[in-house]
């Protein structure tokens with residue numbers, strides 16, 4: 001039987017149950033999920049499914065990541081709610097490709113781990129499968145592992161196996177809707193919450209940002225390494241203040257100059273116009289928004305880098321932690337959020353600063369080794 005797989009949290013429990021209920025079947029996993037966006041999230045979910053299938057001794061085939069075709073299929077349905085028409089098309093597509101793969105492999109039966117997800121409509125999945133079965137002459141295996149305590153059991157397995165628990169279904173549209181709803185709820189909890197789709201932000205420099213998908217990917221790769229070495233570990237969560245820059249630039253005498261805003265720089269308004277009032281120890285103090293300027297030379301000294309100019313820094317960046325260290329050396333204490341801006345030279349005439357950035361409460365995962 002070919003088993004279409006959506007994620008490890010659903011597949012690990014589902015495959016365990018399927019193995020028990022169909023002891024004579026050779027199960028083959030098929031990861032076909034071009035709905036998952038961005039691509040780094042797709043890699044992360046696949047990585048965890050690979051780990052899970054390996055543990056269960058199940059062969060896994062990766063389908064094509066044909067994201068553009070998926071987008072085309074759901075065109076016009078972007079604003080549909082979850083369990084709506086877009087999800088129907090999404091299921092049709094994934095199940096049809098899975099059914100074709102089953103046929104190609106000479107299988108007569110196929111199923112999907114989506115059936116066990118508490119957030120999916122089993123009725124929608126059933127209807128999609130019936131249409132496909134009529135078209136391709138295959139047999140979709142419907143199993144309900146959610147009822148009679150199944151969902152609770154699935155949660156237990158997921159915790160025990162420390163599976164990667166994504167916090168959105170997969171697509172960009174579902175995520176945008178979910179974030180808008182979270183924003184409404186969190187408004188009363190945090191003075192500054194966020195509807196920022198930080199999953200969709202990747203910096204020009206490709207550096208790894210805190211709580212980004214890339215950071216999680218590195219962590220889940222590391223856990224595989226620990227497991228291979230037999231080192232016990234725990235994945236723990238921590239709440240922290242996160243930061244993302246959306247846009248920022250500096251003009252000196254009306255000319256845009258290369259500039260780089262250090263992490264946790266934020267302004268009350270997005271625009272400030274003024275001048276550098278004084279300089280102390282190579283830090284230029286602007287008379288607006290507590291902004292501070294340092295030269296690329298000073299930045300190089302603080303971070304042990306050797307960027308030839310600010311432009312190079314803008315394109316290459318430095319590790320996030322190093323940047324935070326450099327910031328600490330310039331501002332007054334841990335909680336100072338003034339904009340700190342790197343330029344080639346400290347501006348000596350009229351300066352305009354434009355900055356759109358966000359600071360927000362976030363949660364990240366960390367690995368703790370137990371010895």
Ligand code: SF4
Pocket residue numbers: 035036082083086087088090091169170171172173174
């Ligand atoms: S919310 Fe989930 S099931 Fe619905 S379209 Fe998006 S990825 Fe597919």
